[in-house]
């Protein structure tokens with residue numbers, strides 16, 4: 001069974017994916033970590049040294065590779081993955097379940113402001129401008145995320161609760 005998690009930065013894709021894979025005893029793949037291993041560089045360094053277009057091209061290729069080569073896995077994507085190239089079509093075609101982790105802007109702002117450094121798209125944005133940036137960005141990206149097979153309301157739920165809710169979707 002192939003399950004793909006999508007959603008905005010800091011929606012919990014990596015954390016929930018890890019927990020789910022452990023509980024379901026299947027392989028966990030985080031697309032950003034996969035790219036970092038393949039490129040031998042952090043996502044931050046790839047953005048800084050080669051630019052976003054290069055990152056999006058690698059991201060799309062690595063997504064296709066993971067979807068092709070892995071039968072049973074939980075795949076946590078990056079926040080931008082479904083929004084470029086034909087990535088969301090690929091996800092819908094090649095996975096059994098795709099799940100959009102939905103959170104209110106206020107929670108995303110809180111989480112991102114604590115972890116801006118490792119996220120190159122927001123690292124340069126000041127605290128005052130962050131809510132407007134995230135609001136606009138999510139408005140642009142939401143149409144891609146909502147194509148996922150399921151939407152999971154993650155507001156004020158801990159990881160264990162979310163893992164149980166995902167498991168009940170996987171039939």
Ligand SMILES: Nc1ncnc2c1ncn2[C@@H]1O[C@H](COP(=O)(O)OP(=O)(O)O)[C@@H](O)[C@H]1O
Nearest residue numbers: 008009010011012013014015016111157158159
């Ligand atoms: N359900 C949750 N409740 C509270 N904090 C969470 C939850 N899920 C994730 N987090 C926290 O939010 C931050 C971003 O999580 P992460 O898994 O890196 O998100 P993503 O991979 O979507 O960017 C981390 O600090 C993580 O511990």
Ligand SMILES: O=C(O)C1=C[C@@H](OP(=O)(O)O)[C@@H](O)[C@H](O)C1
Nearest residue numbers: 008009010032078079080119120
């Ligand atoms: O939203 C985005 O475009 C990005 C999200 C990041 O992943 P997370 O969503 O896990 O932070 C990472 O892929 C890169 O920094 C770009």
Ligand SMILES: [Mg+2]
Nearest residue numbers: 013014077078
């Ligand atoms: Mg992540």
